[in-house]
Amino acid sequence: MDLYPVINKPAIIIESDKRYLVIADLHLGKEYEYYQKGIKVPHIGDKIKEDIKKIIKRKNVEELILLGDIKHNLPFTSYFEKLNIPKFLEFDIPTTIIKGNHDGNIEDITNNNVVRALKIEDYILTHGHILIEDSNLIMGHVHPVIEFIDSNGKISRLKCFLRTDSPYNVVVLPSFNPIIEGIPVNKDEEIPGPYFESGRFEIKEFDCYLLDGTYLGKIGDIYI
Numbered sequence: 001m002d003l004y005p006v007i008n009k010p011a012i013i014i015e016s017d018k019r020y021l022v023i024a025d026l027h028l029g030k031e032y033e034y035y036q037k038g039i040k041v042p043h044i045g046d047k048i049k050e051d052i053k054k055i056i057k058r059k060n061v062e063e064l065i066l067l068g069d070i071k072h073n074l075p076f077t078s079y080f081e082k083l084n085i086p087k088f089l090e091f092d093i094p095t096t097i098i099k100g101n102h103d104g105n106i107e108d109i110t111n112n113n114v115v116r117a118l119k120i121e122d123y124i125l126t127h128g129h130i131l132i133e134d135s136n137l138i139m140g141h142v143h144p145v146i147e148f149i150d151s152n153g154k155i156s157r158l159k160c161f162l163r164t165d166s167p168y169n170v171v172v173l174p175s176f177n178p179i180i181e182g183i184p185v186n187k188d189e190e191i192p193g194p195y196f197e198s199g200r201f202e203i204k205e206f207d208c209y210l211l212d213g214t215y216l217g218k219i220g221d222i223y224i
Helices: 030-036 045-058 079-088
Strands: 002-005 012-015 019-023 063-066 095-098 113-115 117-120 123-126 136-139 144-149 155-164 170-172 207-210 215-218
Touching: 019 045, 045 079, 095 117, 144 207
Parallel strands: 019 063, 063 095, 095 113, 123 136, 136 170
Antiparallel strands: 002 012, 012 019, 117 123, 144 155, 155 170, 155 207, 207 215
16 A cells, blocks of 8 residues: 655545545534634635545546545534535545544435545544554544744744654544644644543654655654
8 A cells, every 4th residue: 555645735645456535624614613703714615625626636536535524513513514515525436434523413414435434455544533442543633733933933833744653653634624723733732632632642753744745853853
């Protein structure tokens, strides 16, 4: 199996029995949460779908895997989600949904294949909100970003991929939704999910890669 990022996109390609595109954490409907707080954000779903379709065409992808949290509203499914998500999920290739913690009852609004986890060769693909013991993993849920502070005190955050090979091979994808900033993994903040909360994974041991492929080193070496 070969695994590599889509340069400048928060997505990866898996080459196995077929070519898969894997993306995580769409959180469709997030803009409505901003609207309720008085922040005007345009509907982002159409742009996200166009970005996915372009990658599918450019990379000759044969199957799309959505790595959880397709929808945002929790615990119920909003009218917006019922109306828009089924249309969003209409792609010209098979699309598998790996259920995330925000995806309660998503089976009721889509005919797509919905699973808790998916195995491709030696890797388990999972959202990341449930523990799967003793496995090589490809997961989302964390929404990792790296925080930078310049000499004037200006703060910037860039999405990143996380990877480690000890004790198992683990890849953590950033959120594909451009309006979701994420969790700064290089500062003293709680990393969500049972793998980190239980101490099974130590965030400082992960290698960090920006979307353009730049390797920043281990998180522990770029802690602020």
